[in-house]
Amino acid sequence: MKFIKSLSVAAMAIALITTAVAPASAASTLSGKIVINGSSALLPLTLQAANEFKKLNPKVKISASAAGSVTGPQAVRKGIADIGACDWDASTDVPGFKKFEGQVASKVAVIPFAAVVNSGVKVDNLSTQQLKDIFSGKITNWKDVGGDDATIIVVNRPFGSGTRVNFQQKALEGGTLMDKGNNTKTAAKSGDMKTNIETTPNSIGYIDLVYVAGSKMKALKLNNVSPTEANVINGTYKVWNYGYFMTKGQPTGATKAFIDYIRSTKFQNGSLKKLKFIPLSAIK
Missing domain, CATH: 3.40.190.10 (Periplasmic binding protein-like II)
Incomplete structure (x- = not known):
C-alpha cells in the first residue's frame, strides 16, 4: 500500500512539473x-x-x-x-x-455592404432603380420614395474606397455616383461614414455591416431583401464581396x-x- 501511495505521489509530482513547464516549452519563437x-x-x-x-x-x-x-x-x-x-x-x-x-x-x-440612412429617415426599403436615382441625383427628396418631404443628403466615400467600388458595382449595377452638389458629403473612411450618417438628418450612404450594429443609423432592405448573413449565404442578397x-x-x-x-x-x-x-x- 505504501508503495502504491508513493507511486501516486510521484505521478502527481511529475504531472505538476510537466504542467508547469509546458507553457514555457510551447512558447512561440515566431518573431x-x-x-x-x-x-x-x-x-x-x-x-x-x-x-x-x-x-x-x-x-x-x-x-x-x-x-x-x-x-x-x-x-x-x-x-x-x-x-x-x-x-x-x-x-x-x-x-x-x-x-x-x-x-x-x-x-x-466575406464582407456584406448595405445602403444606410439616418435613424430618422422613414424609409426602410428601396428598389435598385430608386437607389440608382438617389445616388445619381435624379431623386433628391425623400417624399419621392415614400418618406418625408425633405432633401436627401448623399454621403459618398472617395474614389479608391473598396466600399465604394463594391456598392457602385453591386448595389447600383455600375451606375453613377454623384460626388458634387449642395446635398452631398464625402466620408474619408468607414468610421467617418458612420459618424456622418448618424449625425446628419435625412442622410443616406453605404457601409459594411460591421459598423451598423448598435448605431444611430439603419441598414435598408434592397428590393425587399434584408442585408443579413443568412441572405448573403442563401444568395438572395447580392451586395457583398x-x-x-x-x-x-x-x-x-x-x-x-x-x-x-x-x-x-x-x-x-x-x-x-x-x-x-x-x-x-x-x-x-
Missing part, C-alpha cells in the same frame, strides 16, 4: 514585424486578429492603419507595408483600377502565419463572426 495598410472596412477584423495573434506570438509586432482599399496594395508595391487590406482582388483588373502586378491575394473574410490581404508574392514568415491565423477555423467561426463578417467557408 518579426508586420505592417498592414488599406481597407477601413476590414480594419475591425484586422485589429481583433492582431490582438489575438500577438498574445500567441509575443515576439511579433503588428501595426495596422486604414486609409482606403487602394492604399493597401499601393503600400505593398512601395514596400512600406507587408499586407495591403483590400475590398477587392487587387491582383486582377476591376472597373477603375488596374491590377497590381506581382501581388498575391489571400481571401480573409470577399476581403483580401494583398502581399508581394506568396506570404512568408510572420506574415504568412498571421494570414493563416485569420483564415483558421477558430478565428473564422469565433471573433470574425462576432464582428458580423461572414466566414469564408459559408460561401459555397
